[in-house]
Structure formats: structure tokens, C-alpha cells
Amino acid sequence: MRILVVEDDEKTAAFMVKGLNEAGYVVDHAATGRDGLFLATSGDYDAAIVDRMLPALDGLSLIQALRAANIQTPILILSALGQVDDRVSGLRAGGDDYLTKPFAFSELLARVESLLRRRGGSGPETRLTVGDLEMDLLARTVRRGGTLIELQPREFRLLEYLMRHAGQVVTRTMLLENVWDYHFDPQTNVIDVHISRLRQKIDKGFEAPLLHTVRGAGYCIRAAP
């Protein structure tokens, strides 16, 4: 899969390119907004990572130009600005996700993978399956191996998000942002308790655990180990 990185800071760009290469992606790099726009319109990328502050053409204008040209490549915005309104303006310009600098590479990777998955999604799904775990989105029921599992509404949303990103690492901030709709820094790891409760319900009594903790990064739901 091809990823475009538009970033003017050489160090950050080199580190991202290296990391993404190691993760198995083909990466192109542009150092200015204008070059970035040129590459994005000419090449076929599966995702783009765009810094907000760029020489020649700023990140938000670049994204607006792309969207105006009907190029729907998923875009992750990088920014040194972490304010909530900055996020909102970034997403409103046509970005798909927003990450504040400096970031952990695992966070960037998780978000890029989430973007790539989003692109793959075709039409509204009614059923999610991971191994023998099934989620019926219409009836809002969850079964594992045919056994009905009772979930609280929030547990259902948490599991739904994890299952929609099955096989991918989902970070704690991604869960907070997408399941709880809050972007904040918890002092204690509140998410872990929710995950362990969910794990109790979907994994307890079954031979193969589905919900895994990825150290230093987040969680992942997957059928095979």
C-alpha cells in the first residue's frame, strides 16, 4: 500500500518514512504543500499524512484542494496545535483524523492502519465477525460460539469499534476519541478497566482469547494469535 507523507521537518519526515517502510508500506515524501498537492493528485495513494504547517501551501488548503478535486484519499493531519478547535477545523477541512505532535510512532501507525481500513469498508455493514465472535449491528446482539453475550451499551460500542478494526492495533486515545467522543489525557488508565470487563464477557470460558493487549500501544481483537 502506498502512503504519502507531506512534512517539511526533515527529522520527523525521515522517522515517519523509516517507520512506515518497516511496517511494510511504500512511502513517498513531499516537503512542501505544493509538491504534496502535485503528488497527491497525480499518484494513487491509499492514505496521506499531512502536516498542518507547510511551506508554499498550508496543510488545510492542500486538503481542501484535494477534496475539491474529488480525491478521497484518507488523510491524517499532523499538527503541533492540540487545541480542540484546531482538531475541529482540521477535520472540517476534509481530514479524516488528527494527531498532535509529538506523537508515538505506534499511535501514528495505528491511526494510519485505521484510515486504510476505513477506505476498504464497502457499504454499511450489518454484521461483524471475528473468529467465532459475531456482532449483529441491527439487532444489537453479540454471540460467541452461538452463546448470547449481554453487553452494556458502551461495552457494545467499544466492542464494535474493536471489531471494525479487527486485526489492527487500536490505541487508548483512539478508543477515547471514537467510543467516548472525548479527547483528553486520563491520569489513570481508565480504558484498561473497560477492556478487562469486556474481556471477562467475551473471552472468559472460551479457549482462545480474542481481545489482546499490545504492550506500549493499545489493544487488538483478532481470531488467530
Place this chain on the structure above:
Amino acid sequence: MRLHRFFRTTTFRLALLYAVLFSASSLVLFAFIYGTTSVLIAREREQSIAANMASLQDHYAATGLRGLAAAILARAQPNRVGDNIYLLTDPQFRPIAGNGTGWPPLVEQDGPWLTFPIERQLLGEPEVYLAKALHAVLPGGYHLLVGQDMRTQERFRRAIVEALIWSVAITLCLGLVVGLVMSRNTLRRIESINSAAERIMRGELKHRIPGRAGGRAGGDEFDRLTENLNAMLDEIDRLMGSMRTVTHNIAHDLRSPLTRVRNRLESALAGMDESDPRRETVEQAVTEADQLLATFNALLSIADAEAGAGRGDMVPVDLEAVARDVAELYEPLVEERGLFLETRLLGPALVSGNRQLLFQAIANLIDNAVKYAGPGRRISLTVEPGNGRPELVVADDGPGIPASDRSRVLERFVRLDPSRSTPGSGLGLSLVAAIARLHNATLSLEDNHPGLKVRIRFPMPG
């Protein structure tokens, strides 16, 4: 109500005090003038009476009774201007000549000096005055009375009293009016300083005391006070700004290298086998780097909130809904740590605010309660709509905070645990305080008997 405020101003009280003092001093002045002048008048009158008496006695000695009676008749013309009294009687006090109606009833006698009432009609109604006269017994047993009524003195007294009343009344009125005008003026300018101070305390740190209309520079002491206060505020602002900038820069600039370190550790971790014995050490290093980054982020959030970032983007937020979300997120954690979370959400409570920051603030308070109250304790989260002035209360029944430490814990990096063994950065409450200030809300730490009660009172939205 407004008038009441005028009366309480120092200027008005001073003006009133001066008015009273001036009145008192004019009272004393008039009393002195009255005293000395009336003594002078009395003495002069006595001298003139005595001279009159002497001249009549000489007349008697020279011309006898007949001559004296003629002289008295000539002097005591009823139409003659003056207020002299003459009376000549025989030894049995029967009148012979004079303008008195008869021997007068005595009021007071001081040797040859007699004081008695006398009725005089000069213009219009007859009036009764006191008169003073010198009594002499002439050779042959005749009585001669020469005197003057005290009309002049009375008129003089009345004039003095009238002048006194007027002067006191005018002084008091003027004092009152000048006091009101002056205090209104002073009050207006003090008021502008006060309202500016209130706005600055509410967090509008860039606000300054407005100068006087017309922009007269280098004017009175109020202008100088305003200038000095503004200069002082500028200086404080500058110092605070540079301190904030330094803190901000440290946190900001250390974040990037620290993230790089974290990422290098992470990539090292990715290259290690699951069984590698160094793995645990590297993982711990990553966790610690994450904690440091969280501290820096909290510091930056505080700095942002204190700088008033996001003040312009306040929208109506339902505090109750945010509190419900926090409770929902934290309930499993609270339970896992062996505490109870009790929510009392008493209806929608609209505040003008930032949803994310409010969430962060409530989350920090619950987090603190979980950390410091200890297992088995009860945490209560209350949102009261409070008639448009919502109140948020997070209370626990743990050890609480001693009253003497309550204001200190709001400062950055202050932790009451001297060993700093409990996890945390000491920034949680500081961030809550900064967020409360950003929302113009008042944060107070109270005693929950036992435990800590954190109360945040929000202002009316809009």
C-alpha cells in the same frame, strides 16, 4: 441605594465634616463678635446716660426745678429721633416731666442702675423692650431717671442671630452640595478603577483601567494612580507572561526529544524477541517516557487554559451530560479500586464552556478521589442546575486535605504526600483550577466531614 453609596464615600464624609467645622467656627466667630460688641454698646450707652444725667444735674443746679423740667421737656420730644428716657418725679414718685408714663416696675437694680420694661411704639405695633436707666435723687428729694431702651441692642442681637442662622445654613448646604458633587466625581473614578480590577480578576488579564475622558495627561492624583496601576499590571503581566513562556517552552521543547527517545525505545522493542530479558526494562522505559510526556502535556494544557486559549470558543454545554459521561467512563475503575461512585445529577445544567476541558476537569477530580480517598470510600459526583448558576461537586469521605494546605494544592507540582510515592504529577488539581478559571467559575476546596469536597460554581451562561 445609590444615594446611600454617596453617603458612605470618604469624600462626602470629609465634605460634610468640613461643613460642620465651618458652621461651628462661624458660630464661635459670631458669638465673639456679639459678645464684644454688646459689651461695647452697653458701655457706650452707660457713658452716654451718665453724661446726660450729669448735664441735667448741672442744669438743675443752675436753673432749679423749673429749668430742669423745661430742659427735660425739650429733650424728650415724643417725635424726636432717639430712644432716651427721661423722668422727673417729686419725692413721692409722682411724675413732673419726662416721656415715661410713671415710675417703672423694677426688674433689676444694680446700685443707681435700674432695668425695667418699657413699651414703645415707633412703627406699627407697640413693642415691649427692656430699658436701662440711671436713678438720681436730686437735692429737694426729687427723683430723676435718665436712661435708654435696649432696642438698638436688641436689633443688633437679632441681626447677629439671623446672620448666624443664614451662614450656618448656607455653609451646610454648600458643604452638602460640594460633597455630593465631589464624591460623585471621586466615586466615578474609583468605580472605573474598581470595575477594571474586577474584570482583571475575572481573568481578562489584558484589561487596563481606562483613562479620563478627554485624555488629559499628567492630571491629578487619580490620573497618576491610574497610570501607576496600569504600569504595575503591565509589569505583572510581563513577568507572568515570561514565566508562562519559560514553562511552556520547557514543556514544549522537551516533548519532541522525549518522544524521539520513546520512539527509539519502541522500535528497539519491536526488534526484540518475546523472550529477550531486556524487554521488560525497555518497556518500563517506554512507560516512564509516556508518564513524562503526560506531565508535559498537562503542563501545556494548564498554560493554555491560563492563557485563556479557547475562551472565544465557548459554547453551551450541558454539564450534567458531561458528568454522566465521566461517571460512565470512571465507574469501572472506581469499582475496581474498591470504592463506590455515587452520582447525583439533578437535571440539565447549561454552562458556557468547552466540553473537552470540562470532561478533563471532572475526570481529574474523580481520578484524585480514587487515588487519595482509598479503598472502601465513597465518591459522590453532584451536578446541580442551581437556577442557571450550575454547581459541580465532587466529594469523597477519605482523609481530605487540611484547611491550611487547601490553597497550596492548587499550585503546580504540589503534592501533599511528602514521599511522592503515590502515582501522579501534582498537576491534576492545577489543571482543574485553570479550567475553572477559564470558565469564570469559582473553585473551592471544602471539608466534607470527613473527606474533601471540591465545589465548582459556574456563572450564568451567556
